Amino acid sequence: MSSQRITTRVETSEPRFVSYPKPGPDAPNVVMIVLDDVGFAQLGCFGSGIATPNIDRLAAEGLRYNRFHVTSVCSATRAALLTGRNHHAVGMGVTQEAALGFPGYTGRIPKSAATLARVLRDNGYNTLAVGKWHLAPKNEYSAAGPFDRWPLGQGFERYYGFLGAETSQWAPELVRDNTHIEPPYPPEEGYHLTEDLVDQAIRMIQDQQQAESRKPFFLYFAPGAAHAPHQVTEEWVTPYAGQFDDGWEDWRQRAFDRQVTEGIVPADTELPERPPWIPDWETLPADQRRLFARYMEVFAGFVTHTDHHLGRLFADLEQRGIAEDTLVMVLSDNGASGEGGTTGTLNEAAGWLGNGEDVDEAVARIDDIGGQDAYNHYPYGWAWAGNAPLRLWKRYAWLGGVRTPLVVRWGDRLTAQGGVRPQFVHAVDLYATILDAAGITQPEAVDGVTQQPVEGTSLLPSFAEPDAAEHRLLQYFEMFGSRGIYEDGWMAVTDHVANQFDERSNLVGSHDFDTDRWSLFHLAEDFSEARDVADEHPELVRRMEGLWWAEAGRNQVLPLFEFPASMSHMHPGEFPPPCERAYAPGGGPIQESQLPTLVGGFELTARVVVPDGGAEGVLIAIGDRHGGWATYLLDGRLVATIAMPDQTTRVVAPEPVAPGERVLSVRYEPGPGPRLVLAVDDVAVAEDALPGMFYFPNLMTSGAGLLVGRDRGLSVSHDYTPPFAFTGTLERVELRSGRPGARPDQSAELRVALAGD
Secondary structure, three states: OOOOOOOOOHHHOOOOOOOOOOOOOOOOEEEEEEEOOOOOOOOHHHOOOOOOHHHHHHHHOOEEEOOEEOOOOHHHHHHHHHHOOOOHHHOOOOOHHHOEOOHHHOOOOOOOOOOHHHHHHHOOOEEEEEEEOOOOOHHHOOOOOOOOOOHHHHOOOEEEEEOOOOOOOOOOOEEEOOEEEOOOOOHHHOOOHHHHHHHHHHHHHHHHHHHHOOOOEEEEEEOOOOOOOOOOOHHHHHHHOOOOOOHHHHHHHHHHHHHHHOOOOOOOOOOOOOOOOOOOHHHOOHHHHHHHHHHHHHHHHHHHHHHHHHHHHHHHHHHOOOOOOEEEEEEEOOOOOOOOOOOOEOEHHHHHOOOOOOHHHHHHOHHHOOOOOOEOEOOHHHHHHHOOOOOOOOOOOOHHHHEOOEEEEOHHHOOOOOEEEOOOEEOHHHHHHHHHHHOOOOOOEEOOEEOOOOOOOOOHHHHHOOOOOOOOOEEEEEEOOEEEEEEOOEEEEEOEOOOOOOHHHOOOOEOOHHHOOEEEEEOOOOOOOOOOOHHHOHHHHHHHHHHHHHHHHHOOOOOOOOOOHHHHHEOOOOOOOOOEEEEOOOOOOEEHHHOOOOOOOEEEEEEEEEOOOOOOEEEEEEEEOOEEEEEEEEOOEEEEEEEOOOOEEEEEEEEEOOOEEEEEEEEEEOOOOOEEEEEEOOEEEEEEEOOOOOOOHHHHHHOOEEEEOOOOOOOOOOOOOOOOEOOOEEEEEEEEEOOOOOOOOHHHHHHHHHHOO
């Protein structure tokens, strides 16, 4: 570029102006909706019988892909969607809770894989993200960051949602842009996360369009639904009363029949038999059948509620006159989830640790399911049914884990609207499709960093031609040791059963990579993996296995994840947990990952001034009644409530705390016979035994934070209603690890890591 002429006078100087990047002339707005844990047969337009009229209308005006594939867990699929690369190739081999010190498992998307949001932003788009993120390591959730792996650090200009694997629908852990915030109103006033997320998405679009409607936008919308906890008000559950009473086999058969009738699956598709680890519904006791049906009624209501609010988002696009110019994609990040175990659970986190309430207890609390007093997940019989006609579920390389619904709408850019497309498609392809639609070329470098190859290929040819040739002839799959490989109509998959959710006690298969057996299916003729032909084609099996190893080497899949050895290589955060910290009231939440380690013992000390007449209120609180702990004064007496995943312990001082300057403390003494001791001015006043380790997996996966001097959302105890702010003077609280450097029990941490997807 020639030098610019600048003189002392304007009239003899040469002006030059900054140019703004622009996408192609026909670049559409893009809305990508990523549902969570919704199986192949759990949307109405994919045969479920669950009411999803708004997504169904989208499908009628667009296309359904019946061979769309993902990675089988959340973080990995989202990384593939947003980078166009295979998940191990960008360090997302498992979920963020189990990030390791190996290239394929770091939990940190490299700068050589700039996200779709970044590329679109650099080419003239506004980029908006709403909902679940789960692409930053859990030890980077705090107000100190680092923020480069939060949405705004990955190319999005606006963000509203939650960073972790999951969160309460009634009282979520929310972030706006780079700041932790509280929900706009409490659960007592009818707050629900899905409704809030849609409100925020509509507002972002309104602001962007009113500011500059000529500029396209990309909205990445990821609700918590339908990941556990399945939570929704009763009005959405009531229409499903009795609809699941005949059990998962009959429901699955009806869904399959609709799929065949509506052309979602080929007419010659075979429905595999019920595997031995799914109970025969008719053999179950009547009270269990009622309980299990209720779990599914709530899930169905949750899905319909989500569809209703997505309908508001779709209606907003129409009211603005931009629906025809907006490319909308609706998909699920993995198949239906079997993480509720054999009998379902009222507290999903208890299931991660291998614990669960007695079925009789769950029956007694059946009315709690779906409400604020439960953190529920259905039994895995419903996951099996919800993936009809496919085998297995989330976390596995079988089709039930990796094949999910995909609905696309883009006005008259699509031919044969309402049809079903049969091309083999993978999550990595959506990145390339959107860039192709926007007329944007994949950059060779971003911020001076050479970009690694994009694995995805555009689907635009199949938008125009129903019978467009297959573009993806080879694709590997791997998750937690479950391995699969697709090549030109054939699929090979191992029978490996990972050490999760007590599935090795139930599922039939191999527990060791050295004994894994490869099954073989000709998917071109066997849509559902119904007929294993491995024994008929041993040479092809060996060849497919060799292809898998080649792809594993090319994509950083090794070493395979295995328990417990992998957990000794957890990727450290920016700093190790502190040994002690002091906190003052009035700030935002302090993330669990930044607190002193508690499981090896701790002491909490609060320095307060109690006025004449006494005081009450929260000293500290983290989590809620489904997992968390709080220390507070109630009627003047010191109380500590520990809501373990499977049992709540409440320790209460016998007398009110006297007025004046006081030092109040709670001490956790681990080891055989762990105890919790309360003290006032260093004098023990109450103590009790704890039923197990002081450990709260739901805090880890939700990104929960410690509050000082108040609580919010759902309380840890029914003793109080948030905020229940402390009415005396709280000068500070100090939290000190009883054993500096102590780390959580690795077996428990692994189970949480495997669950946090």
